[in-house]
Amino acid sequence: xxxxxxxxxxxxxxxxxxxxxxxxxxxxxxxxxxxxxxxxxxxxxxxxxxxxxxxxxxxxxxxxxxxxxxxxxxxxxxxxxxxxxxxxxxxxxxxxxxxxxxxxxxxxxxxxxxxxxxxxxxxxxxxxxxxxxxxxxxxxxxxxxxxxxxxxxxxxxxxxxxxxxxxxxxxxxxxxxxxxxxxxxxxxxxxxxxxxxxxxxxxxxxxxxxxxxxxxxxxxxxxxxxxxxxxxxxxxxxxxxxxxxxxxxxxxxxxxxxxxxxxxxxxxxxxxxxxxxxxxxxxxxxxxxxxxxxxxxxxxxxxxxxxxxxxxxxxxxxxxxxxxxxxxxxxxxxxxxxxxxxxxxxxxxxxxxxxxxxxxxxxxxxxxxxxxxxxxxxxxxxxxxxxxxxxxxxxxxxxxxxxxxxxxx
Amino acid sequence: xxxxxxxxxxxxxxxxxxxxxxxxxxxxxxxxxxxxxxxxxxxxxxxxxxxxxxxxxxxxxxxxxxxxxxxxxxxxxxxxxxxxxxxxxxxxxxxxxxxxxxxxxxxxxxxxxxxxxxxxxxxxxxxxxxxxxxxxxxxxxxxxxxxxxxxxxxxxxxxxxxxxxxxxxxxxxxxxxxxxxxxxxxxxxxxxxxxxxxxxxxxxxxxxxxxxxxxxxxxxxxxxxxxxxxxxxxxxxxxxxxxxxxxxxxxxxxxxxxxxxxxxxxxxxxxxxxxxxxxxxxxxxxxxxxxxxxxxxxxxxxxxxxxxxxxxxxxxxxxxxxxxxxxxxxxxxxxxxxxxxxxxxxxxxxxxxxxxxxxxxxxxxxxxxxxxxxxxxxxxxxxxxxxxxxxxxxxxxxxxxxxxxxxxx
Numbered sequence: 001x002x003x004x005x006x007x008x009x010x011x012x013x014x015x016x017x018x019x020x021x022x023x024x025x026x027x028x029x030x031x032x033x034x035x036x037x038x039x040x041x042x043x044x045x046x047x048x049x050x051x052x053x054x055x056x057x058x059x060x061x062x063x064x065x066x067x068x069x070x071x072x073x074x075x076x077x078x079x080x081x082x083x084x085x086x087x088x089x090x091x092x093x094x095x096x097x098x099x100x101x102x103x104x105x106x107x108x109x110x111x112x113x114x115x116x117x118x119x120x121x122x123x124x125x126x127x128x129x130x131x132x133x134x135x136x137x138x139x140x141x142x143x144x145x146x147x148x149x150x151x152x153x154x155x156x157x158x159x160x161x162x163x164x165x166x167x168x169x170x171x172x173x174x175x176x177x178x179x180x181x182x183x184x185x186x187x188x189x190x191x192x193x194x195x196x197x198x199x200x201x202x203x204x205x206x207x208x209x210x211x212x213x214x215x216x217x218x219x220x221x222x223x224x225x226x227x228x229x230x231x232x233x234x235x236x237x238x239x240x241x242x243x244x245x246x247x248x249x250x251x252x253x254x255x256x257x258x259x260x261x262x263x264x265x266x267x268x269x270x271x272x273x274x275x276x277x278x279x280x281x282x283x284x285x286x287x288x289x290x291x292x293x294x295x296x297x298x299x300x301x302x303x304x305x306x307x308x309x310x311x312x313x314x315x316x317x318x319x320x321x322x323x324x325x326x327x328x329x330x331x332x333x334x335x336x337x338x339x340x341x342x343x344x345x346x347x348x349x350x351x352x353x354x355x356x357x358x359x360x361x362x363x364x365x366x367x368x369x370x371x372x373x374x375x376x377x378x379x380x381x382x383x384x385x386x387x388x389x390x391x392x393x394x395x396x397x398x399x400x401x402x403x404x405x406x407x408x409x
Numbered sequence: 410x411x412x413x414x415x416x417x418x419x420x421x422x423x424x425x426x427x428x429x430x431x432x433x434x435x436x437x438x439x440x441x442x443x444x445x446x447x448x449x450x451x452x453x454x455x456x457x458x459x460x461x462x463x464x465x466x467x468x469x470x471x472x473x474x475x476x477x478x479x480x481x482x483x484x485x486x487x488x489x490x491x492x493x494x495x496x497x498x499x500x501x502x503x504x505x506x507x508x509x510x511x512x513x514x515x516x517x518x519x520x521x522x523x524x525x526x527x528x529x530x531x532x533x534x535x536x537x538x539x540x541x542x543x544x545x546x547x548x549x550x551x552x553x554x555x556x557x558x559x560x561x562x563x564x565x566x567x568x569x570x571x572x573x574x575x576x577x578x579x580x581x582x583x584x585x586x587x588x589x590x591x592x593x594x595x596x597x598x599x600x601x602x603x604x605x606x607x608x609x610x611x612x613x614x615x616x617x618x619x620x621x622x623x624x625x626x627x628x629x630x631x632x633x634x635x636x637x638x639x640x641x642x643x644x645x646x647x648x649x650x651x652x653x654x655x656x657x658x659x660x661x662x663x664x665x666x667x668x669x670x671x672x673x674x675x676x677x678x679x680x681x682x683x684x685x686x687x688x689x690x691x692x693x694x695x696x697x698x699x700x701x702x703x704x705x706x707x708x709x710x711x712x713x714x715x716x717x718x719x720x721x722x723x724x725x726x727x728x729x730x731x732x733x734x735x736x737x738x739x740x741x742x743x744x745x746x747x748x749x750x751x752x753x754x755x756x757x758x759x760x761x762x763x764x765x766x767x768x769x770x771x772x773x774x775x776x777x778x779x780x781x782x783x784x785x786x787x788x789x790x791x792x793x794x795x796x797x798x799x800x801x802x803x804x805x806x807x808x809x810x811x812x813x814x815x816x817x818x
Contacts, residue, residue: 083640084545084578084759085494131722134768136493136756169493169756231492313540347545347578348759350493359543 056099057237064090066163071095074146074163077404080303082317082357084347085138086166088230093237094143094164096211096272097198100236100257104197108233108241113225117193117263119183126227126242133177135224138169138350139247140321141254144277144293147396153282155393162301162402167319167355168238170245172226175261179220189263190217194244197257207270213253213277214267215246215294222247222353225258247353248324250293250395252277267292279390286391296323298383299397300330300358300375302404309408314364316343321355322377329376332360336370337385337400343373364408372403465508466646473499475572480504483555483572486813489712491726491766493756494547495575497639502646503552503573505620505681506607509645509666513606517642517650522634526602526672528592535636535651542586544633547578547759548656549730550663553686553702556796556805562691564802571710571811576728576764577647579654581635584670588629598672599626603653606666616679622662622686623676624655624703631656631762634667656762657733659702659804661686676701688799695800705732707792708806709739709767709784711813718817723773725752730764731786738785741769745779746794746809752782773817781812 053062054070064079073093075086104111109127143164145157158164175192179185196211224245227234234240239256246253252272267273267288275286277293300320320330326349331340343360358373376382387398396402462471463479473488482502484495513520518536552573554566567573584601588594605620633654636643643649648665655662661681676682676697684695686702709729729739735758740749752769767782785791796807805811 081640082543082545082580083637085640087640130724131770133770134491134724134726134755136491136766138757171491171756228492231490231494231496315539315543317543346543347580348547348757348763350757350759354757357545361540361542 056102057093059089059235060093060237061089065092066161068158068160071098072158074160075166077162077301077303078306080163080166080319082303082319082346082359084167084350084354084357085169085230088168088232088235088238091141091166091168091238092143092164094158094251095198095237095256096252097196097201097209100197100199102236104257105233105236105240108227111241113242113258114260115178115182115262116260117186117189118179119186122182124178129173129178129225129242130227132181133173134171135174136169136171137222137224137245137247138167138354139245140296140323140353140355141166141168141251142296144250144252144394145392147402148393150396150398150401151387151389151393153389155391157392164251167321167350169230169350170224170226170243171228171231172224172242172245175223175225175244176220178225179263185217185220185263188265191215191264191267192217192219192223192246193262193264193268194253194255194258195260195262196255197259209272210270211252211255211272212268212270213255214264214273215249215253217263219246219249225261248295250277250296252293277392277394279388279392279394282389282391284391293394296321297395297397298322298325298327298375298377298381299402300373300383300399301402302332302371302373305371305406306404307406309364309406311364311366311408314362314408316360316362316371317346318343318358318373319355320358320373320375322352322375324353325377325379325381326352327356327375328378328380330356330358331374331376332358332362333372333374334362334364334369336403337372337374340374366408369406369408370403371406372399374399465511466502468498468644469502469646470498474501475570477567477569480507481567483569484575486571486710486712487715489572489575489728491712491728491755491768493576493759493763493766494578494639497577497641497644497647500550500575500577500647501552501573503567503660504607504646504665505661506605506610506618509606509608511645513666514642514645514649517636520650522651522667523669524587524591524671525669526595526598527588528595531591533587538582538587538634538651539636541590542582543580544583545578545580546631546633546654546656547576547763548654549705549732549762549764550575550577550660551705553659553661553803554801556811557802559805559807559810560796560798560802562798564800566801573660576730576759578639578759579633579635579652580637580640581633581651581654584632584634584653585629587634588672594626594629594672597674600624600673600676601626601628601632601655602671602673602677603662603664603667604669604671605664606668619679620661620664620681621677621679622664623673623682624658624662626672628655628658634670657704659686659705661702686801686803688797688801688803691798691800693800702803705730706804706806707731707734707736707784707786707790708811709782709792709808710811711741711780711782714780714815715813716815718773718815720773720775720817723771723817725769725771725780726755727752727767727782728764729767729782729784731761731784731790733762734786734788734790735761736765736784737787737789739765739767740783740785741767741771742781742783743771743773743778745812746781746783749783775817778815778817779812780815781808783808
């Protein structure tokens with residue numbers, strides 16, 4: 001099936017409604033962005049009502065976000081754009097516990113983090129960390145459950161579509177510089193264990209709700225203790241004053257408001273590690289012998305057009321990333337996966353942990369099109385067609401479910 | 410003279426006031442940023458009073474900007490940060506004429522640009538341009554007179570310090586794709602001439618004030634007709650709905666609200682080209698035989714610390730760029746240029762037209778330090794020590810004047 005139109009892209013002089021809508025959506029978003037998206041979203045993941053943002057995220061662009069709850073907001077697919085960096089005011093939010101008081105960001109340099117499992121353990125302020133080193137890394141931040149809405153078994157948890165992800169630029173001190181300053185790691189340590197500074201709700205067993213995650217100590221090579229997001233002090237909603245950043249790892253491992261960082265022999269016994277964020281078959285309970293949501297897998301999705309387009313030339317945009325690996329290529333199909341064409345990466349390459357926007361020009365006649373994208377990383381791993389059904393709906397990177405159906409008129 | 414302290418960076422436990430101030434300045438700038446910078450600025454370039462932003466720039470961060478006039482606002486040195494991209498709300502503004510009505514950005518895709526000097530001249534809407542191609546380029550935007558405040562002869566014009574510059578990400582259609590669509594360039598054309606859509610004030614001879622600039626046609630290789638800045642529709646203040654972007658060229662060549670783009674045999678006879686933006690000796694009038702402000706030269710400056718720092722380890726930050734050429738290195742001196750150390754580039758490389766933030770750790774005892782930076786491009790061209798005095802104070806890239814004097818206590 002070949003939907004190519006014969007016309008030059010200029011033959012059809014009507015506007016490209018999709019692009020127009022997307023641009024309108026974004027117009028003036030640096031200031032007052034009142035317009036509501038005309039694009040909508042894959043209905044399955046569309047949050048019903050409220051655009052009212054909770055106080056700690058009030059500075060964000062309401063029209064760019066789907067508010068699932070006070071602790072969960074995803075970026076509208078049509079607001080993801082084709083940029084190499086996701087503007088902070090459009091970046092998704094997911095907090096496992098309520099955020100601490102805004103007061104903790106009033107004097108970021110005074111925030112303290114305790115470092116353990118090193119030769120000379122001690123507490124350091126952010127001001128002190130800033131003297132130890134600095135690095136800037138672009139990395140995709142993505143919730144483990146991004147794409148959960150596409151699982152047919154009704155996986156519990158926030159029904160994320162594609163927008164629980166963004167590409168962020170983090171600045172902080174390389175964790176290995178901190179370790180070096182403190183005499184090196186203690187012997188026999190196998191994990192980096194970070195603890196968040198959220199208040200534990202009264203009456204709950206701390207271990208049952210605390211945000212404390214362990215990742216393999218090999219992540220020391222790239223981990224940062226970060227104080228800036230997109231060249232600004234990290235806002236409270238994104239974990240400021242200080243966040244552990246593990247490039248290429250799922251969001252939950254990037255512990256917000258980090259107050260304790262330990263090199264440990266074992267993984268933490270907090271519930272979020274022991275049974276949470278574990279991939280297992282539908283109906284099975286979480287346990288430590290199951291894979292933990294650490295490194296992200298290769299993934300991509302289309303961001304425009306979404307629902308409608310004019311006949312003639314359409315520019316198909318999307319974003320793609322390889323987790324801890326750089327990308328080799330992205331292919332796009334306008335016929336649901338029967339025929340593929342290689343898309344072109346758009347803009348500068350911000351490194352292996354960043355996403356790459358992509359674009360493909362396609363000439364489309366009137367009709368319905370199923371547009372899908374498929375990324376392949378440098379090791380040759382490509383997105384699968386289907387999904388791996390799992391109890392909590394984690395790690396979905398199947399290209400079929402992530403496509404869009406577009407009416408060309 | 411060696412100011413190295415013997416102490417570990419952690420020995421001195423007092424805060425690093427400079428970093429703290431800078432971070433405080435930026436805290437929450439995505440939302441309400443009320444704090445006024447404690448950093449100040451090199452006094453020579455400090456605008457006296459008003460922080461009131463003109464209406465078309467009201468969405469910007471007032472505390473990050475020095476307002477010289479309704480058409481000229483520069484970024485505070487302390488707000489430049491160490492990011493690979495300058496957030497739009499901190500980016501400087503310089504309009505040669507008052508901006509058009511905000512209405513022109515209400516439907517960006519309807520904006521029309523007339524293309525001449527091609528085989529098949531015609532008018533294209535932004536919607537049509539969006540079907541012809543897309544590219545994303547990071548490029549430094551800098552006013553020709555950035556650094557004018559450092560000239561001792563009192564060059565007329567806005568007294569820019571270092572902040573009439575930023576690194577912006579532009580998305581648009583490669584101009585060569587437009588030319589190709591229109592049958593190629595007409596024969597014998599030597600310049601790309603762009604005309605801005607500003608209203609000519611009543612009673613003035615249009616050629617005497619209009620923004621119409623010519624650049625060598627070789628710029629066709631990299632030029633864009635851009636509709637996005639930092640992944641949002643270009644705001645009015647920065648030339649939206651459509652701006653001509655000539656990567657690596659001074660700001661004036663990046664024509665805002667572009668309404669006519671012509672390939673021409675000669676340079677335009679508009680005053681801004683004939684006698685404006687010409688480099689000549691002090692006291693000499695502008696004329697076409699003098700160099701025009703086209704490609705930018707290699708340049709850098711320190712962004713932190715600025716006035717004060719604590720004894721011990723200081724992280725010296727700055728930005729550097731090579732105009733149309735990539736950088737080879739940046740060196741930093743804390744003794745006014747007697748001794749130099751190579752700084753480290755910070756963060757991903759966004760390509761040859763982008764700037765590179767840099768950082769150098771220096772251990773400083775109490776005392777006064779003159780901190781300067783010197784960039785060298787891939788062809789081995791380095792910033793000079795001094796300045797080339799010229800009537801209008803253009804193109805200043807001497808490292809000596811751009812340094813900062815810091816009291817370490």
